[in-house]
Amino acid sequence: MTPDMMTLAAHSALLHDTDSAPPHETLSERKRRFEQLVLPHFDAAYNLARWLTRNDQDARDVVQEAVLRAYRFFGGLRGEAKPWLLAIVRNSCFTWLAANRPAETVGFEDGAIELLPSDEDGPEMQAARNFDRKMLNDAIAGLPAQFREVLILRELEDMSYKDIARIADVPIGTVMSRLARARRLLAESVRAASNISGTQVPK
Amino acid sequence: MTNDEANTLLHAYIDGELDPAKTLELEAHLADNPSLRAACGRLREMSEAVRLKADYHAAPAWLEERVRAALPAEPKNGPARPTWWGWLKPAVSVAAVADWLRPAASFAAVALVTWVVALGVLRPGEDERITQEVLASHVRSTLANRFYDVASSDQHTVKPWLSARLAFSPPVADLSASGFEMIGGRLDYIGAQPVAVLVYKRRQHMIDVFVWPAEGQKAEHTLTRDGFNIERITKNGMTFWIVSDLNRDELDDLARMLAERSAAP
Numbered sequence: 001m002t003p004d005m006m007t008l009a010a011h012s013a014l015l016h017d018t019d020s021a022p023p024h025e026t027l028s029e030r031k032r033r034f035e036q037l038v039l040p041h042f043d044a045a046y047n048l049a050r051w052l053t054r055n056d057q058d059a060r061d062v063v064q065e066a067v068l069r070a071y072r073f074f075g076g077l078r079g080e081a082k083p084w085l086l087a088i089v090r091n092s093c094f095t096w097l098a099a100n101r102p103a104e105t106v107g108f109e110d111g112a113i114e115l116l117p118s119d120e121d122g123p124e125m126q127a128a129r130n131f132d133r134k135m136l137n138d139a140i141a142g143l144p145a146q147f148r149e150v151l152i153l154r155e156l157e158d159m160s161y162k163d164i165a166r167i168a169d170v171p172i173g174t175v176m177s178r179l180a181r182a183r184r185l186l187a188e189s190v191r192a193a194s195n196i197s198g199t200q201v202p203k
Numbered sequence: 204m205t206n207d208e209a210n211t212l213l214h215a216y217i218d219g220e221l222d223p224a225k226t227l228e229l230e231a232h233l234a235d236n237p238s239l240r241a242a243c244g245r246l247r248e249m250s251e252a253v254r255l256k257a258d259y260h261a262a263p264a265w266l267e268e269r270v271r272a273a274l275p276a277e278p279k280n281g282p283a284r285p286t287w288w289g290w291l292k293p294a295v296s297v298a299a300v301a302d303w304l305r306p307a308a309s310f311a312a313v314a315l316v317t318w319v320v321a322l323g324v325l326r327p328g329e330d331e332r333i334t335q336e337v338l339a340s341h342v343r344s345t346l347a348n349r350f351y352d353v354a355s356s357d358q359h360t361v362k363p364w365l366s367a368r369l370a371f372s373p374p375v376a377d378l379s380a381s382g383f384e385m386i387g388g389r390l391d392y393i394g395a396q397p398v399a400v401l402v403y404k405r406r407q408h409m410i411d412v413f414v415w416p417a418e419g420q421k422a423e424h425t426l427t428r429d430g431f432n433i434e435r436i437t438k439n440g441m442t443f444w445i446v447s448d449l450n451r452d453e454l455d456d457l458a459r460m461l462a463e464r465s466a467a468p
Binding site: 064 | 220
């Protein structure tokens, strides 16, 4: 197989809604295509799993299993590989959490976002640019999983609302409200942590 | 537009996800509402802070390599699943071969020839290379304190976990009654192929049992290397390499029991 043919195979997978791999594809071509299209997003897969499981060892297990599963379902890939892979990783994470740490996946109603009057957190609120790095990471890790998930996908993976909706399998409106809620909770959490640790709030 | 609505839309606005009509409407609102402008600024800062300061966890390089190596070059439900040992059996049906060859006759033929050549001409250095690889794997897992990918003392958990990830199903024996406690299993890459590793424990000694389909019958083979006892047995179409710092007598016991239990259920 020439490099040109390989490029063509990769393109046809991106451009066409095919139910399965091209019928003429050999097994090693399939593996190579997977390596070209999907494995470049391995870090993104790991980052998401690491933030959702909050543990290196668990993230390794989940990602390993999820990527092997993705390979089995590779024929079902439509459109872009990154959201497709992240959807599989995300589902593996939640399945894993439900089995191993059920308390982390239950009980948070999306509900309405309680909006504080906009000037309540006025000048005394710590400017986000001065957030302590560790405090911020701890605060993100402390968010309920479904809010943490949209925040990571939006801010660290730079995914669009549409892709996040696809990955988390919720409507776009829910993505918006979860993201708003995530940022609100994060601000409150960092502020509370700053007060406890006695950090001087820069004016 | 009320203040509440505007506050909600701010998120989509700073994320560049607001449609043009709403954007104009919101911007008009921002222009004559200083506190909304301040809220918008804080939101941008928050978003910026997360982007700049939240940890991005890149995957360890070895993990990607391990997954890459474990990708079967063969779909799970392919038309036929030729296995190393399958080719050794005299009665491979012609239909099965033809079926398997159909997708890419030339490629398969080349692979087949390569296979046969590889089977026929096992280099004398092969055993030495595998000895080094299994020993390295054992030491690495001990150093990293990372003994298994799946932790379980239940053979009915470990076996399917391994089978789902390999092109073969390794025999997994529960030997706890004999004092060899199973603690889990992992995948590794030995002799240029993904293999199963069963992890047993006896007192404080960790024992790795590497399993893959055998390329024919081989004599038993024992040696000591760097203070580790290593043992190879071939039984019922499977090769077992056992590595541990456990004493030779007890390791022999384990090898014997593994051989006895390796018959397909």
